[in-house]
Every structure is written in C-alpha cells, then in structure tokens.
Amino acid sequence: MIILWTDALIYLLLISVVSIGVLLRNHDGLKRPLKKIAANKSAMVSMIILLLFVAVGLLDSIHFRAEGQRSSGVISVLDYCTQPLWHHTEKTYSAPFSAYLYSKEYITQEGGHQVWAFPRLQFGGSHLTDPELEKTADVLSLLMTGLSKGLVLCLAGVGLRGVFRGKKSEQIAYRYRPGFIFITISILTIGVAGLIELSMYYHIFGTDKVGEDVFYQTIKSIRTGLVIGSLTTFIMLPLAVVFGILAGFYRGWVDDIIQYIYTTLNAIPSVLLIAASILMVQVYMANHPESFTNLESRADLRLLFLCLILGVTSWTGLCRMLRAETLKLREMGYVQAAKVLGVKPFGILFQHILPNVMHIILIAIVLDFSALVLAEAVLSYINIGVDPSTYSWGNMINGARLEMAREPVVWWPLIAAFVFMFVLVLTANLFADAVRDAFDPRRSQYGQ
Amino acid sequence: MIQYIFRRLMYTFPLLLGVNILTFFLFFVVNTPDDMARMQLGQKHVTEQAVSKWKVEHGYDLPLFVNTERGSFNKITETVFYQKSIKLFAFQFGVSDSGRDIGADIKQRMWPSLAIALPSLLLGLLVNIFAALMMVLFRHSYLEFWGVVACVVIMSISALFYIIGGQFLFSKLLKLVPISGFGSGIDALKFLILPIVISVVSGLGSGGRWYRALFIEEVEKDYVITARAKGLSETQTLFRHVLGNAMIPILTGVVVVLPLLFMGSLIMESFFSIPGLGSYTIDAINRQDFAIVRSMVFLGSVLYVIGLLLTDICYTLVDPRVKLL
Numbered sequence: 167m168i169i170l171w172t173d174a175l176i177y178l179l180l181i182s183v184v185s186i187g188v189l190l191r192n193h194d195g196l197k198r199p200l201k202k203i204a205a206n207k208s209a210m211v212s213m214i215i216l217l218l219f220v221a222v223g224l225l226d227s228i229h230f231r232a233e234g235q236r237s238s239g240v241i242s243v244l245d246y247c248t249q250p251l252w253h254h255t256e257k258t259y260s261a262p263f264s265a266y267l268y269s270k271e272y273i274t275q276e277g278g279h280q281v282w283a284f285p286r287l288q289f290g291g292s293h294l295t296d297p298e299l300e301k302t303a304d305v306l307s308l309l310m311t312g313l314s315k316g317l318v319l320c321l322a323g324v325g326l327r328g329v330f331r332g333k334k335s336e337q338i339a340y341r342y343r344p345g346f347i348f349i350t351i352s353i354l355t356i357g358v359a360g361l362i363e364l365s366m367y368y369h370i371f372g373t374d375k376v377g378e379d380v381f382y383q384t385i386k387s388i389r390t391g392l393v394i395g396s397l398t399t400f401i402m403l404p405l406a407v408v409f410g411i412l413a414g415f416y417r418g419w420v421d422d423i424i425q426y427i428y429t430t431l432n433a434i435p436s437v438l439l440i441a442a443s444i445l446m447v448q449v450y451m452a453n454h455p456e457s458f459t460n461l462e463s464r465a466d467l468r469l470l471f472l473c474l475i476l477g478v479t480s481w482t483g484l485c486r487m488l489r490a491e492t493l494k495l496r497e498m499g500y501v502q503a504a505k506v507l508g509v510k511p512f513g514i515l516f517q518h519i520l521p522n523v524m525h526i527i528l529i530a531i532v533l534d535f536s537a538l539v540l541a542e543a544v545l546s547y548i549n550i551g552v553d554p555s556t557y558s559w560g561n562m563i564n565g566a567r568l569e570m571a572r573e574p575v576v577w578w579p580l581i582a583a584f585v586f587m588f589v590l591v592l593t594a595n596l597f598a599d600a601v602r603d604a605f606d607p608r609r610s611q612y613g614q
Numbered sequence: 615m616i617q618y619i620f621r622r623l624m625y626t627f628p629l630l631l632g633v634n635i636l637t638f639f640l641f642f643v644v645n646t647p648d649d650m651a652r653m654q655l656g657q658k659h660v661t662e663q664a665v666s667k668w669k670v671e672h673g674y675d676l677p678l679f680v681n682t683e684r685g686s687f688n689k690i691t692e693t694v695f696y697q698k699s700i701k702l703f704a705f706q707f708g709v710s711d712s713g714r715d716i717g718a719d720i721k722q723r724m725w726p727s728l729a730i731a732l733p734s735l736l737l738g739l740l741v742n743i744f745a746a747l748m749m750v751l752f753r754h755s756y757l758e759f760w761g762v763v764a765c766v767v768i769m770s771i772s773a774l775f776y777i778i779g780g781q782f783l784f785s786k787l788l789k790l791v792p793i794s795g796f797g798s799g800i801d802a803l804k805f806l807i808l809p810i811v812i813s814v815v816s817g818l819g820s821g822g823r824w825y826r827a828l829f830i831e832e833v834e835k836d837y838v839i840t841a842r843a844k845g846l847s848e849t850q851t852l853f854r855h856v857l858g859n860a861m862i863p864i865l866t867g868v869v870v871v872l873p874l875l876f877m878g879s880l881i882m883e884s885f886f887s888i889p890g891l892g893s894y895t896i897d898a899i900n901r902q903d904f905a906i907v908r909s910m911v912f913l914g915s916v917l918y919v920i921g922l923l924l925t926d927i928c929y930t931l932v933d934p935r936v937k938l939l
Contacts, residue, residue, distance in 0.1 A: 429922075430632035435914035437880055441899045442640050442907055449645045449902075453652060536770065543772050544881055548896055563774055570782055584775045592770035599766070 168229045168240055170466040172393050172473075176227045179400050195521075199604035209600030211350050212593035218354060219590055222385055223392040229462070240462045244389075248382060250366055254289035256377035259569075262578050263305060263368050265291030290369040305364065312363025316356030323351070372578035374565070380579050384586045386557035391590060394473060394542045394552075395535040401477030406484035407527060411519055413485075414492025415511070424489070428482040436479040437548075443475045444468075444550040465553035472545070472552060476538060484530045491523050525605040532598035536591040543587065559583040615930050622926045626919045630703070633915040638699045641908055647674035647694070650904060654711065672711060672905070673697055698908070707909040712901070716909050719894065726796055727878030727890030730806055734813040735875060738821060739868065741814055743857075746825030750833060751852055762823070769819025776816040777885045784808055794887040809886045813879070828863065832856045862932050869924045873917035877910070 190196055203209050226244040245252065259268035266284040273281050286292065294300045327348075361381075364370050371380035413424040431439075447468065495501060496519070504514050545551035546560025547567075554561060562583040569576035651668040652660050668674075674694060701708065707716035749761040785793040791808045832838065833856055841851040878892030887893065891910070898906035 426628065426632065430629055430636065433629055433633050433915040433918045434636070434911055435874070435877065435918070438895065438907065438911045438914055441895075442637065442911060445899065445902060445904070445907065446640055446644050449649050453645070453649045540772050543774055547774060548880060548884075549900055559772075563772075563778075567774075567778055570778065570786070575782075580778065584772060587772055588770055588775075591772075592767065595766050595770050 168231055168462075170227075170229055170463060171470050172397065172466055173227045173229060175397055175400065175470070176224070176393065179396060180224070202604040203600050206600045206603075207346055208596050210347055212596040212600075214347065214350050214354065215589065215593045216597060218358075219388055219593075220392065223389040226386065226389040240460075244385070248385070251379045251382035254369070254379055256287050256290065256369070256373045257285075258373070258375060258377050259576055260287055260290060260369060260373045260377075262370055262372040262380075263291070263301070264372065265294060265297035265301060268576070287369075290373070291367065293367060305368070308364050308367060309360050312360035313356050315363065316352075316359030319355050319359065320352040323348075323355075371582040374562075374579050375569075380562075380582050383557055383562055383579070384559070384582045387559045387562065387583070387586065388590070390469065390552055390556055390558040391539045391542060391587070393469060394476070395538045395594075397470070397473040398476040398480065398538050399531050399534055401474055402481035402484070403527070403531070405477070406481040406488060406530075407520075409481075410485040410488025411492050411515060411523065414489040415496055415515060415519060417493075421489075424485070428485050431479065432482050437545075437550075439479055440472075440475050440545065441548070441550045444472065447471050461555060465556045468553040469556060472542075476541070480534065480538075484527070487526055487530070488523055491526055492519055495519055495522055525607070528605055529598075529602045532594070532601045536594040536598065539587065539591050539594070543583075559587045618930065619923075619927060622923060626923065629919055630912075630915060634699050634702065634912065637908055637911050638695060641904055642694060642698075650674070654902070673708070698905075702909065702912045708905060710898070710905045711903045716906055720891065720909070720913065723889055723891050723894050724876045724878075725890075726802075726888050727883065727892060728875055729802060730809050730813075730882065730886075730888055730890065731875035731878055733806070734810045734817075734879075735868070735871070737810060738814045738817045739864075741818060742821035742825050743864070745818060745822040746829055747852060747857065749822070749826050750829040750856075751848065753830070762826070765819045765823045765826075767819070768815070769823070771816075771819075773816045773881065776812050777881065780808060780812045781885065794885065796886075796888045805886065805888070809882050809888070813882060825860075825864070828860055829856055832860050865932075866925050866928050869928050870918075870921040872924065873920040874914070876917060877914055 222244065225247065226242045228243045229240050230242075231239055232241045232246070257267060260266065261268065265287055267287060269284075270282055271285050273283055273285050275281055286297075291297055291301060291304075294304060361370065365379075365381055369379050369381065371384065374380055374383065409424045409428070413421040451464065451468075501514060501518050504518055509517070542551055542558060543560035543563055546558055547564045549564075551560050552558045562579050566576065566579035566583075570580070647669055648665055651665040651674070655664055655668060698708065705717065707720065710716050710719075745761065749758045752758050781793055784790045785808065791804055794805070796802060796805050829852075833852075837859075838851055838855060841855045842848070846854075876891065877895075878888075878890040880892045880896055882888070883890045883892035884896045895907065895910050897903075898910070
C-alpha cells in the first residue's frame with residue numbers, strides 16, 4: 167500500500183465531508199433546502215452520475231505496489247480492476263471498434279510474400295476470423311450480453327430493495343420517491359455493464375499514438391479532474407473564510423491589510439501567476455532531482471502544487487463576498503445584542519456570523535468545482551497544468567489536437583476527453599444550480 | 615472628487631510594489647539565478663564558468679538586494695532587485711533571456727491582441743445582453759426554460775472544444791476562413807472573424823446567465839412595477855427602464871477589463887497564431903524565458919490597476935453619492 171499525498175488529502179476530505187454530514191444530519195435549518203434539492207429531478211440525476219465519477223476517482227486513489235505490473239510498479243485499485251484495458255496495448259492509432267491498425271504496414275503472408283495493408287490489431291477484435299463479416303453481429307451480441315448482465319444486477323437490486331422495504335414498511339416509501347432515482351441508477355448500471363463487456367474485446371474509444379486504450383485514459387483522467395476540483399477548494403476555503411470574516415468583523419487595520427493582500431493577488435493575472443509558480447516548481451524539481459526519484463510521487467506532488475496555486479489565486483472572490491456579508495451581519499440586531507450581553511468576539515464569530523455565511527461558502531464550493539475542471543484542460547494545454555505523465559483530459563486534448571490535421575482524421579481521443587469532461591462539468595453545473603437555488607435565501611423567498 | 619481620485623491613485627503604488635516584491639520573490643528567491651542558469655544551459659555537465667558567463671550576459675551577476683562592494687547610492691541600484699524589478703516601474707523591461715528588447719516587442723504585439731480582444735468583448739456584450747433580455751422578456755415560458763438549458767450546456771463545454779471544433783469545421787471542412795495566421799490592414803479581417811465568433815459563442819453561456827440574473831433581480835423592483843402600472847408595455851419597461859438602470863453595473867464591469875484587453879487571450883492567440891501578447895507569453899512560458907514572464911506579470915497588474923482607477927472614475931461620474939466621499 168502506497169499513500170500518495172493527494173490520496174491522503176482526498177480521503178481526509180471524504181472523511182471530513184462525511185463526518186460533517188453525520189453531525190448535521192438532524193439540523194433543522196438544513197431540512198428545507200435538502201428537501202428542495204431532493205425534489206429537483208435534474209439535480210438528483212446529476213448527483214447520481216457525479217457519485218459514479220467520485221466512486222471511480224476514489225478507487226483510483228488507493229495505490230499499492232504490484233511488482234512487474236508497470237514500469238514503476240505502482241498501480242491503483244482501478245488499474246487492478248481494469249487490467250485488460252491497459253494490457254491490451256497496440257502499436258499505434260486505431261479507430262474505435264476497429265479490428266485494424268490506423269496505418270498500413272508490410273505484412274508477411276504465409277507464402278512468404280509481403281502485402282502493403284492494414285495489419286490486424288493484437289487485441290481489438292482479435293477473436294474474429296473475418297472482421298468485415300462478423301464484427302457488427304459480434305458487437306451487438308456483446309452489447310446484449312453486457313446489457314443483460316446489467317439488467318440482472320438491477321433486478322437483484324429490486325429484490326434487495328423489496329427485502330428492505332418489507333422490513334421498514336412504509337417509512338422509506340414516504341420519505342423518498344425512489345422511482346426516477348432507481349430508473350437512473352438502473353440505466354447507468356446497464357450502460358456501464360454494456361461498456362465493460364465491449365471494452366474487454368474491443369477498443370471502444372480506439373487507441374492513441376503509442377497504442378494505449380483511450381477508454382482507459384479517459385477513466386484514469388477522472389481522478390485528476392476530481393482532485394483539481396475538490397482539493398483546490400479544500401485549500402482555498404480556510405484562507406477565504408478566515409480572512410473574509412476577520413476583515414468584515416474587525417474592520418480597521420485588519421480589514422486594510424486583508425484588502426491589500428487580496429487586491430494585490432487579484433492584480434496579477436491569474437494565468438500568469440500560475441505559470442510563474444509552475445515554472446518555478448519545474449526549476450526547483452530540476453535542480454533537486456534527489457528528492458523526486460519516484461515518477462509517481464513527482465507527478466503527484468506537481469498535481470498537489472497545482473491545486474495549491476489554483477487555491478491561492480482563487481480564494482479572493484469568496485473572501486470579498488464573505489467580507490461584505492460579515493460587514494452586513496455585524497450590524498444586525500442579534501449580533502449587537504450578543505455584544506451587549508458580553509459574548510466574546512470569538513463566540514460571536516462562531517455562533518452568529520459563521521452559521522449565517524455558511525450558505526455563501528457552500529454555494530461557492532459547488533460553483534467553483536466545474537470551473538476548475540475546465541481550467542485544468544486549458545492549463546495543461548499551455549503546459550502549466552499537471553505533469554505530462556499524469557492522465558488528464560487536458561493532456562489528452564493537448565496530445566491529440568495536432569492529429570486533427572492527419573488524413574483520415576484521428577478524432578477519437580479528443581471526442582472521448584471532451585465527452586467525459588462535458589458530462590462531469592454539466593452534471594456538476596446542474597447540481598450546483600440546485601444547491602444554489604435551495605440555499606440562497608434571496609431565491610427561496612420568491613419560490614424560484 | 616479630484617481628491618478622491620488622487621487618493622485612489624496614491625493607493626495604486628503600494629499595490630504595484632506588492633506585486634513587484636511578490637514576483638521578485640517568486641523568480642529570484644525561490645530559485646536563485648544559479649538555478650535558472652543551469653536550467654537554461656541544460657541540466658547536466660554545466661561548468662561553473664558557463665553559469666557565471668550566462669549570469670553576466672543576462673545581468674544576473676549582481677547581489678539580490680544590497681551590493682556591499684559599491685558606494686552610497688549604488689549600494690541599492692547595482693542589485694538584481696533594482697535592475698530587474700524597480701526599473702519595471704519606468705516601463706524599462708530590459709532584454710529577454712534570448713536577447714530581444716522586451717519593450718519593443720510589447721509595443722509591437724499589443725495591437726494584434728487588441729484587434730481580437732476588443733471586438734470579442736463588445737460583440738460578446740451585445741449578444742449576451744440581447745439573449746438575457748429575451749429570456750427575461752419571455753420569462754416563465756418555454757423560451758426561457760430552453761434558453762437557460764442552452765446556457766448551462768454552452769458553459770459546460772470546454773473552450774478548447776469550441777476552438778478545435780470551430781477550426782476543424784469552418785477552416786478545414788468548409789474552407790471559409792484560413793485556419794490561422796494574421797495579416798495587416800483589411801487583410802487581417804478574414805483571420806479575425808473565426809476567433810471573434812468562437813469567443814462570443816463560448817462566452818454566451820456564463821454571460822447570458824449572469825445578465826439574466828441581473829435583469830431578473832431588477833424586474834422585481836418597485837420602479838418597474840410603477841412603470842408597468844402607468845401603462846408602459848413590457849418591452850418598453852424592459853428596454854427603457856430595466857436596461858437603463860442595469861447599465862451602471864454592466865458598464866463598470868466592462869471598464870475594469872478594458873485595459874487588460876491589451877494582454878490578449880492566451881489560448882485564442884496561440885491556436886490562431888496571432889502575433890499578440892498572449893501568444894508572446896505562451897512562447898515565453900514554453901521557452902522558460904523568465905524575463906518576459908516577469909515583465910508580463912508586471913504589465914498585467916499595471917493594466918488591472920488602471921482598470922480599477924477607471925472604474926472609480928466611472929463611479930464618480932454615474933453615482934452622485936461617491937462624490938461626497
């Protein structure tokens with residue numbers, strides 16, 4: 167078992183989120199907004215898809231040593247589950263579901279003479295004798311097998327649910343409306359099962375320049391996207407909350423200093439600040455090779471550092487909002503009353519100010535997530551994002567964009583990366599909107 | 615009012631000094647000039663002589679803050695901090711690590727950046743506001759619902775997709791415009807159309823939503839109800855009253871970013887090979903030319919601070935309450 171820095175932080179984040187959830191599970195103020203989110207169909211569907219992404223990301227965040235498996239010998243649980251995908255490495259590009267390589271080669275036939283043709287792939291569709299004739303039928307039958315396996319799983323789920331419902335009787339039926347949630351989960355299960363079945367025998371998204379399965383790359387990239395989206399907020403949150411509330415609450419010179427800090431940071435164009443910092447990290451790593459012997463930990467530290475820099479450049483917006491809100495709150499009657507009654511400043515901060523800015527913090531977290539996932543791709547394109555050896559959608563796009571000029575066009579790595587990124591960002595956006603609508607008091611008043 | 619603006623002007627100096635010290639710390643203290651020289655000369659087998667020669671050539675051979683070997687005033691001026699950082703205040707950018715004059719490069723390259731950024735901003739603003747007004751005009755209808763859905767979808771797609779897809783569709787398949795490049799005079803137009811259209815479309819999602827939220831908040835207010843009550847049609851209230859009142863936040867928001875337009879857009883310029891400051895910066899990042907990156911950081915913050923000043927001036931013009939301060 168090997169614990170990388172980001173792994174540890176991700177699980178720390180998970181534990182803190184779960185424990186906060188457990189602590190606040192019976193909190194009265196949360197019931198109405200949570201019910202509102204639960205009633206929002208698009209939000210619930212998005213949440214289920216997001217949870218699938220998170221599950222993949224979490225599986226990919228448990229690393230252990232498996233000798234002889236890879237060059238570095240470190241693989242994750244996800245790697246372990248998807249072994250066929252990364253064992254099936256071809257020579258170079260091949261189109262999705264193709265049984266042939268992208269480029270022609272001289273093939274030595276049985277008689278000894280050579281033919282200039284597309285060679286068969288080593289793994290993709292290799293079980294077929296004549297791909298032209300059999301492929302469509304084979305793909306369909308594999309798809310059917312996969313889908314029916316998924317269906318069986320779903321039916322098992324229905325059975326289990328029936329058992330549990332029998333025990334808890336009507337309580338569950340009253341509290342949830344599991345109809346469409348269950349349908350979403352079923353569709354997802356069936357679809358994923360179909361994809362898995364197909365990906366065992368074909369490269370469903372094709373292969374890239376060095377012959378690696380693109381489907382494998384896209385699901386490995388999920389972790390990078392999630393890490394950037396979540397750890398950055400984890401890092402910027404303490405800065406924004408502490409500085410914002412202190413500036414608004416104490417005013418005077420504290421406010422002046424904090425305002426000076428965030429205006430200065432804001433003044434530097436954020437892309438340039440990120441670029442400068444990443445350049446400096448590169449120089450540092452190049453000059454201290456002894457501390458970064460392991461390829462995995464080196465890429466991991468760079469990812470962590472990227473989150474750190476993104477956090478430093480992105481806390482100013484939330485800080486400003488919190489400061490403005492605290493300025494308003496400290497003049498409120500109940501805060502003034504607490505002051506008159508002799509409650510200590512820290513007591514006021516924790517009891518009266520913090521709970522009342524919580525909705526702003528929560529909304530900022532969910533809204534920032536999708537923007538950060540998109541930012542990763544752009545930064546990787548400018549070469550100031552994650553390490554080139556890390557799987558990420560940005561790196562995939564960066565590696566494939568020049569191939570658009572080829573004839574025929576190599577479109578599959580780009581489309582695969584864009585589709586996965588789009589699904590993640592779209593669901594995150596929809597979920598964020600629902601959270602904002604539910605928690606923002608101004609919106610809930612008008613029943614919007 | 616003059617006094618207020620003067621005070622704001624004075625406030626910019628500590629800001630720029632802060633930026634300057636921060637970048638200096640980032641570029642010279644985290645990694646010493648020796649590290650940088652080694653990086654530039656290649657990692658292995660670099661002799662001490664080569665490092666010191668590189669440092670002399672690029673002016674990094676001085677001490678960082680205080681030069682004890684020189685007398686009186688030169689103690690401060692003959693240092694890396696003075697030569698490389700303080701001189702930026704006079705817009706003396708010096709030479710890049712590859713030996714070119716950065717100031718001249720910037721002067722030459724800021725106009726192509728502006729040529730693409732200014733039309734993108736203005737056209738984008740127009741389209742966003744129009745789309746938002748339409749959504750508000752037809753609120754509680756299917757048009758609004760699908761408009762909002764379209765906005766979410768548009769803003770969920772990566773900007774890289776619009777660029778790559780746009781180039782592929784319009785330049786490669788349809789051959790309507792050249793894929794990339796830049797010309798002079800009227801010739802530049804055909805190179806500019808695609809990047810401008812792409813940036814307008816990719817900004818429509820978040821922009822449209824933002825302006826819609828702004829207008830929706832505005833139409834709940836009392837003066838709008840009054841306007842409706844006195845018999846104005848919905849279109850008239852929306853275009854005359856709501857738009858007029860929402861103009862103040864919209865315009866001040868635009869003024870802030872106006873100076874920054876000179877910096878150009880990094881990915882747009884690099885994808886379309888437009889010789890502006892954005893592609894200049896990207897090239898510098900890829901070549902690890904620290905002198906250029908440092909100059910661009912400083913230039914960017916100066917332009918941002920100018921934007922803040924312009925916003926303050928705007929506020930004094932449109933909001934009479936500020937004059938009293």
